[in-house]
Amino acid sequence: MKFIPEKARILEPGQAEGCWVVAAGRSIAVRNADGTLPHREDFEWLERPEVVLASRAGEKCFYAVEIPGDIKLPEHLRFEDLRQCIHTLGKDCGAAVARAIEIGHWNKEHRFCGVCGKPTEICDASGARVCPSCHTEYFPRLSPAIIVRVTHGDKILLAHNRGFNSARYSCIAGFVESGETFEDCVHRETAEEVNILVKNIRYFGSQSWPFPHTLIAGFTAEYAGGELCPDGGEIDDAGWFTADSLPEIPPCGSISRELIDDFITKTSLKFARA
Ligand SMILES: [Zn+2]
Known part of the structure; x- marks a missing residue:
């Protein structure tokens, strides 16, 4: 289950097979029954989510999805403390989730170019958010x-x-x-x-x-x-x-x-x- 960081890429929700790392502040959504990470079918109720491919652990893909902290989850899901969750998942899956969290933050915080103010877009080749007007690139921050x-x-x-x-x-x-x-x-x-x-x-x-x-x-x-x-x-x-x-x-x-x-x-x- 080796952890592999993927270049960030926006996918149609229907294509995003694997673990959805759905974050709200310092919490992520897990399944109530067993504490595992949810999949696409657990979020069919969510309107037009922006789903970003972030990482893999072995064959399993992890996607970053940001939702507002005050959103009400359906009964079969609950929020769990992010640190606790990463620790419980172990090294590689924990790293894959950690990267998905980072990609989610970065994607949300770099929607607009800091130089000229125009909306940015994810560039599939580099995985950066790029300004189509002045070509400034914004990579995930570390x-x-x-x-x-x-x-x-x-x-x-x-x-x-x-x-x-x-x-x-x-x-x-x-x-x-x-x-x-x-x-x-x-x-x-x-x-x-x-x-x-x-x-x-x-x-x-x-x-x-x-x-x-x-x-x-x-x-x-x-x-x-x-x-x-x-x-x-x-x-x-x-x-x-x-x-x-x-x-x-x-x-x-x-x-x-x-x-x-x-x-x-x-x-x-x-x-x-x-
Ligand atoms: Zn710009």
């Missing part, structure tokens, strides 16, 4: 970001973001600015958010994070100096934690959790060997 696990001996640095709706602590993260490398961004974010210097930055892995259009590159790094001090803005608390004294951490399915789990594994191995 914003690179970093997340870094900083360790100091047997301790991990975790921070609480003011924007979290919970007591959850996580690794330091932030968006890459134009002109920066990932490594520059790791240095800047750790200095800005918690006032520390880091060294030995190593790539860990990456994750597509369509909330929205983010590609997160994960890194590990070691503490190199500075006194830990949350910036008081975005970060309202931060601390050094051992593996057996962790605060509430992010749920499984996120790269932040993978970084923290990897720290726990490595620390306990070290402890077992000692």
